[in-house]
Amino acid sequence: MPPETTTPAAPSARQTELLEAAYRYVLDHGLADLSLRPLAAAIGSSPRVLMFLFDNKDGLVRALLARARTDELTMLDQVGQASDGAAIGLVPALERVWAWLAAAEHRQLLQLWAEAYARSLVEPNGAWAGFASTTVDDWLTVLATCQPSAERDSAEGAVRRTLALAVLRGALLDVLATGDEARVTAAVRHQLALLRHSDPSTTRP
Amino acid sequence: MPPETTTPAAPSARQTELLEAAYRYVLDHGLADLSLRPLAAAIGSSPRVLMFLFDNKDGLVRALLARARTDELTMLDQVGQASDGAAIGLVPALERVWAWLAAAEHRQLLQLWAEAYARSLVEPNGAWAGFASTTVDDWLTVLATCQPSAERDSAEGAVRRTLALAVLRGALLDVLATGDEARVTAAVRHQLALLRHSDPSTTRP
DNA sequence: GCTCGACTGACACAACTGTTTCAGTAGCGG
């Protein structure tokens, strides 16, 4: 039996090759007015081939969104735990994630992310379906694993996760719009100080 | 001399009437795949008329975005100052704004807002140009007027503004995606507590 | 009554959309 018969379609070599090229194209041009012919021309292919490999335009878009999520998840994986395997705590995790979010080389990916997020809100059906809520889940899950287990399971821990996520997302939106990394990073640092001060593992009233 | 000759076009009665109808339509259907013919049919008009009144499709979109910003600004105006004219402080302002953002009846507007924001990031030219950065400015300005003047002019005050904006925006994204108003509102409240604790007007080290 | 401006309907135009049909070609196991 071939390794994976349960997945709808095992991606062929050509498929992943073209997907990668299309992904680079989409990072430059956005997903909003993506069109098959210009895309195909830019990556040295043809609409016919894209249809053959991805069935639909929707299939292509789904594959591209999944590809973007892969980049996101590999980043999140590097954040989770320290070298000794223990949870690193919420605040250090935020520091790492923010460094990644604020890095200039990730702007395109994060703009694409924002585009997909907003679109999945307005049009909850089709290829974009569920992108926004999936992302929220992904991040909240990772942030939970960063918390020490006592905090993780408490109600306040859940609140602190949600709050941390909100700060990251809001700061990201700001920096994407204004490019004023200094101002926004100062705000994030301020928040980290606030969170440290109220850290339930250091504050024992 | 007529009242306004400097503005490019004084909106006629018919123009604002159709704009209002189109605005309602766009709140339902989103701006991403807006098309003249379906829109015109839905609001009892014709593409011809829309072209006549707004020149372009881009002109229409610009008018719609301006219309959306109007709703945003009228909300922000109500937040600024207390009845006696004094600044109400950052934390009470956040409370008011969040109540508005979390209200279910504003979901459509806020989704439209998110859509326009993301789009203006990816495609910085055309009708969407500058929407994101304009919005950041609008909000930061209003938040500044809410701060007592000593805080407003300090560097830390600026940081607190940016942070407050980030929390609001991030929490908004979360609630738009998940609809979990209880969880997100708890996070915002938590943040308000943190901010109160570190309020420079009450903390005098 | 006439004119002028605001507004509108019907239709055509070229460009572009996703998708399909038909006809291949290249490589590879038998």
Add this chain to the structure above:
DNA sequence: CCGCTACTGAAACAGTTGTGTCAGTCGAGC
């Protein structure tokens, strides 16, 4: 050499897009 699978090119399909053209209606002011 055969047949099979993976892939590709050219062209066409029907539908939609924004926009332009020409003509027309309607109401207000002279």
